[in-house]
Amino acid sequence: xxxxxTIADDVGVSISLVSKVLNDRMGTTGIGPDLEAxxxxxxxxxxxxxxxxxxxxxxxxxxxxxxxxxREGRSGSGVVEAQLDSISxxxxxxxxxxxxxxxxxxxxxTHLCQLAHRGVMDGLLVGGITHGDLVSLLLEIRASxxxxxxxxxxxxxxxxxxxSVDQVEVGRLGTQHLIEAGCQRIGHIRDFADRFAGYxxxxxxxxxxxxxxxxxGSTADFGYAKGRAAARYFLDHKIDxxxxxxxxxxxxxxxLNVFCDAGVKVPESLRIVGVDNAPYVEFSRVPLTSVSQSGxxxxxxxxxxxxSLLEGKPVQSxxxxxxxxxxxxxxx
Numbered sequence: 604x605x606x607x608x609t610i611a612d613d614v615g616v617s618i619s620l621v622s623k624v625l626n627d628r629m630g631t632t633g634i635g636p637d638l639e640a641x642x643x644x645x646x647x648x649x650x651x652x653x654x655x656x657x658x659x660x661x662x663x664x665x666x667x668x669x670x671x672x673x674r675e676g677r678s679g680s681g682v683v684e685a686q687l688d689s690i691s692x693x694x695x696x697x698x699x700x701x702x703x704x705x706x707x708x709x710x711x712x713t714h715l716c717q718l719a720h721r722g723v724m725d726g727l728l729v730g731g732i733t734h735g736d737l738v739s740l741l742l743e744i745r746a747s748x749x750x751x752x753x754x755x756x757x758x759x760x761x762x763x764x765x766x767s768v769d770q771v772e773v774g775r776l777g778t779q780h781l782i783e784a785g786c787q788r789i790g791h792i793r794d795f796a797d798r799f800a801g802y803x804x805x806x807x808x809x810x811x812x813x814x815x816x817x818x819x820g821s822t823a824d825f826g827y828a829k830g831r832a833a834a835r836y837f838l839d840h841k842i843d844x845x846x847x848x849x850x851x852x853x854x855x856x857x858x859l860n861v862f863c864d865a866g867v868k869v870p871e872s873l874r875i876v877g878v879d880n881a882p883y884v885e886f887s888r889v890p891l892t893s894v895s896q897s898g899x900x901x902x903x904x905x906x907x908x909x910x911s912l913l914e915g916k917p918v919q920s921x922x923x924x925x926x927x928x929x930x931x932x933x934x935x
Contacts, residue, residue, distance in 0.1 A: 605649040613645050614638075625651070668694050668909065669702045669724040671715050673731035675756075677825050677853050680879040685898025686730060686754060686905075693906040699725075709736050719744050726909040730754030738763075750912035754905050758920050764912075765920045766905045768896045773925045774801020777848045777876040777894045780927055782809045784874050784935055786846030791818045792833045792858065794825055794850040798878070802848055816842060825850065830857025838865055844873055846933075852877035856887045859932065863888055874933040880926075890930035897923045 607625070611618045620634065624642045670690055676682035687703070694701055702724055704715040712734070719727050727744060729737070733755040741763055745751045751763055758765035774797065781789050782805060789806070793799045803813055819833040830849055834857070837844055849855035855877030859869055867873050869889045877884065880895035900923050908918045 605646075605651045610642065610645050610649065610651060613649075614642055616642065621646075665721070665723060665725050666698060667700045667702055667724040668906070669704075669719055669727040671704045671706060671712065671719075671727065671729045673706055673712075673734065675731045676879060677851060677881075679883060680852065680881045682879055682896055682898055683731060685896075686902040689899040689902030690728065690906055693903050697906070697910065699906075709734070709740075712737060713740065716740060716744065719749055720747060721749055724749070726750040726752070726913055728752050728754060728905050728909060730905070733757045733759065735759050750909055752905050752909045752912070752918075754901055764908050764918050766901045766908065766923065767920075768901060768923045768925055770795055770797035771801040771804065773878055773894050773896065774798035774848070774850075775805045776801070776925055776927050777878065778802045778805035779808075780892070780929070780933060781846035781848060781874055781876060782806075782811070784846070784870075784933055786874055787811065788814070788817065788844050789846035789848060790833075790837055790842070790844040792830060792847070792849040792851075792854045793818050793820050794854075798850050816840070817844070825853055827853045827857040830854030830859075831861050832857075834858040834861035834865075838862070847873060847875045849875070849877050852879045852881040852884050852891060852893055855891055855893070855932075856884070859891065860888060870932055870934055876933055880928050884930070887932075889932045892930045892933040893928050895926045895928055897926055 607618045607621045611621045621642055624639055625646055670687070672683055674683050691701060702718055706712040706715055718724065727749055729741065729751065730753065738760050741751050742760065745762065753759060753763055753765045755765055756767050756770060778789060778801065791799065791802050806813055819836050820829060830853060833854065847858060849858060855875050859875050862873055863869060869875055875891065877891050877893045880893040884891035884893050904921050904923065911918045
């Protein structure tokens with residue numbers, strides 16, 4: 604590896620002067636433009652690469668981002684994995700390492716907080732299930748000088764910027780797609796109130812009536828068994844559907860399998876949409892159309908906000924739009 608001494612000897616100047624030039628810390632150093640150009644040119648010729656660890660130490664940085672996550676979504680949904688993949692790629696691109704930890708409650712988060720200081724990391728991302736009871740801890744971390752950004756469905760404090768996805772739009776987008784595909788009687792497997800509100804909003808915008816018996820369930824479960832139970836409910840009560848919007852991919856696949864076993868043709872007689880764009884939906888009996896929660900975009904934006912805070916720039920919370928991924932289960 605080429606050293607500063609090699610460049611200094613070749614140009615005939617001091618090591619400290621070469622360091623100041625290549626690290627853009629010349630300040631009031633009285634150096635002419637020609638000499639500066641010679642130093643930079645020789646560094647390029649020798650393919651000099653700055654020692655990032657030494658530079659970080661000089662700037663009192665660790666070049667490390669902390670990422671603490673309480674997993675959300677059903678196992679295998681890929682919701683958290685998409686965010687982590689994006690965070691890792693963006694951090695690596697920017698020359699940052701990551702310290703990753705998972706927690707399920709305040710006690711476990713408190714234990715992770717032993718690492719949340721400037722001696723270990725430069726900033727902290729906290730994501731997954733919304734934890735209002737973490738507010739005091741996050742404010743303490745922030746007050747210690749460590750920037751914090753959350754990636755939760757709801758912003759938990761005005762002083763902690765957050766990156767979320769528009770859950771009402773998740774419901775509206777999935778339902779609107781079915782309407783545009785020609786569906787008039789659209790069933791719904793209900794979990795989140797916001798997604799249910801989006802379902803109703805799409806119906807109202809299209810002039811379609813809200814029919815209570817087209818909606819199954821009201822508690823958050825998201826599972827395969829709930830999807831199967833919903834399909835059996837619609838079949839047993841002879842409820843005529845031409846579309847179904849489920850609030851998770853597991854529910855959608857569970858319902859799809861029951862309908863197919865009963866001889867209902869998907870998508871010819873019934874079009875189905877799920878949520879999460881899980882990795883397995885490509886391989887369901889009929890490849891499933893799904894609304895993605897844009898985890899990759901959320902992760903990228905979260906890193907961007909955190910680095911802006913590190914640079915002392917003001918930031919605003921962000922709400923990311925979901926994305927519809929169309930597959931055979933809803934195609935005309």
